[in-house]
Amino acid sequence: MLYKFARFVIAIIFYPLYRIKVIGKENIPESGPVIICSNHISNFDPPVVGITSNRDISFMAKGELFEKPLLGRLLIGIKAFPVRRGLADRNALRNGLKILEEGHTLGLFPEGTRSKTGELGKPLSGVGFFALRSKAVVVPCVIIGEYKPFSKTTVAYGKPMNVNTYRENKASAKDMSEAIMEEIRNLYDIHKN
Structure with missing residues (x-):
């Protein structure tokens, strides 16, 4: 309930304010587990991916944010879950896989942190882990603008993306992450002008 309300409020503010144009929304499957992987340029990226997708999305958020009682409850209400950055956070990995096992959508930023320059960075291997260890479809996404x-x-x-080929070839999480980031780069090159 809170998710739908927050999405509605953010949409009526963000769409006109940032003149949001959405391309390729039909590429997101309507059912089954999905990982949406986007570049990361701002704190606004999670809500923007959330309002432009046709699926409810669960995002990881910094663990420290959940320590603030009101904010923590709000984040849980909008389907976010905590991750301890800089560590191999097994709870976060389990939570992410559970979301996918239940047929829901996980939103990930392969770079792991915001780009200060807007340029696309190198991916961390976490996104590859989720892609290879689940049965999810991976949908690349790019956000262009300031x-x-x-x-x-x-x-x-x-x-x-056809992740099955990577699964069958026993690709490493790092290789999978690189392949996903390459798809994001391709999207950027197509839509940057």
Whole structure:
């Protein structure tokens, strides 16, 4: 309930304020487990991916945010779950896999942190872990823009990746992450102008 309300409120503010244009939303499967993987340029990225997707999305959020009682409850209400950054957080990995096993959608930022320059960075292997260890479809996404009021922001979703080939070839999490980031780069190159 809170998720739908928050999504509605953010959408009516963000769509006109950042002139959001959505491309390829139909590439997101309507059912079954999905991992949406996007570049990361701002704290606004999770809500923007959330309002432009046709699925409810669970995102990881910094563990420290959940220590603030009100904020922690709000984050749980909008389907976020904590991750301890800089560590191999087994609880976060289990939570992410459980979301996918239940047929839901997990939103991940392969770079792990925001890009200060807007340039695409190197991916961490966590996103590859989730892609290889689940039966989820991976949908690449790119956000282009600076979140300046009334300047255009483009959110483009690419076609689902064939992860089965990587699973069958026993690809490493690092290789899988690189392949996902390459798809995000391709989307960026197509839509950057």
